[in-house]
Amino acid sequence: MKTRRMPCIVLCLGLIVTALLGCTHDSHSPTAAVSSLQKGSGQLTDDTADSDLSSSSYSSETIVIAAIGDSITYGKGSSGGGYPPILEQKLQAAGYNVVVLNEGISGERSPETDERFLEVIAGVDVALIMIGMNDTIVPDDDYQVINFIEAMMDKAVISKTIPLVSTVTPSDSANDYYWVNAGITYLNEQIIAAVAKRSPDVYLVDCYSAILANGGSSLFSDEIHFTDAGYDVIADEWMRVLTKEKILDNIEH
Template sequence: MNRKSLWIFIGWVTIAVLMIGCKDRSPGNPVETKVGVDKAEGILSDDTSGSAIDSPQYPEATTVIIAIGDSITYGQGASGGGYPSMLQEKLLAAGYTVVVLNAGIRGERAYSTHERWLQEIADADIALLMIGINDLLNPGHCHEPYDCHTAEYIEAMINEALISKKIPLVSTVTPAKTTDVRAWVNPYIRSLNARIESLATQYNIPLVDNYQAIRDNGGDALYSDHVHFSDTGYNIIAQQWFDAIVNGKLIETARE
């Protein structure tokens, strides 16, 4: 074979190898994602590996509850901790092994809560959500001014919690003090609360009616300012969450 023929032969071999290497490969079947929450009634999911409940920072079998919301969750006006710390005290006194984390941020709106939602609930078992008052008081400051989509963000957070196998509880928005200049917002609060109640029914999750609880247990006497509460007011809110958790058998007491 002369040199020219040799180079032609090598060229054809190279082309053949490249064609084999570039042969079309059909993609494999995509992984099927199963969406749903498999929880027996009154029993938390056993899928706690790597979560806060599985962390050495808490005693074994600790139920981690996180309260998420704005300054009302934060506890503005309270002498210390607001309703989350009061709720923890009530649950511990009743014999439950729990920790209640306070993830309230003053001035927060629903879109900001949604942005941090998945990160906040990642290591929790139960998520308590109360949000919306700032959207209604200052709609011009929403992510989309005067189009806050509050109920839509709440629905998204409920759905994401369920997909993440957390137990979400949602609260109605508490009223403004009726003798304050901001009392104009109360009809809008009631309208939003009707949508929140509908979402709780739609997703079959516990609804905690803190709006009505404030109205029925002292009303304006419970406030430290126009929308925030005294310790007495926050204690009423804590009791509503406590009743929903205990009566719903969402956690088990060590004394059982």
């Protein structure tokens, strides 16, 4: 029996090695993709052929917003998908023909978000970016989080998608993850500076301050995630900037 199984084992090992080699990429060089785009004409190919956008149930006149991030965007702790559906309802109630896609992935860190970013924003009008919590909880000395966030800003601008970038929300200071807030504050300072450097092409959204100003610890479902009330606060902050800056009013299809 062992002799007969040997070819299968060898084949499996070969496939594993091939897969590992194929996964090798320059994940610690977030500017590489941006540089390649800038060297060209700035035109991106339409990657929506196999995406939800190509077979959508909404019209071509609908403004498409993608909420991109980790479990806070995904909506862990909420009863209905976090802030994206709340934001969509608020915008539609205000008269906007919009859809807000939830592109949050639990546990994701900035390198992974940056890696999938161009695919996610293909065919999208507005990108809402909030990432960095997991990078702060489990830091990696091999890269700087802000580099990946800046790369996503630049990719969005080049691809004609309007980027809004949020500060990272705080952890609950009353629980075990209170120590994360020092790293979050530092990252948020970098985010604010990076957005200011790219204004008016990139817009800042301050969900960190919004949480602290509208209930703080009462809005958390655990150390870092939120209740429905907390996600409602986050949705309000995104909407405040979208409407104040008339971002959706100026989009033409």
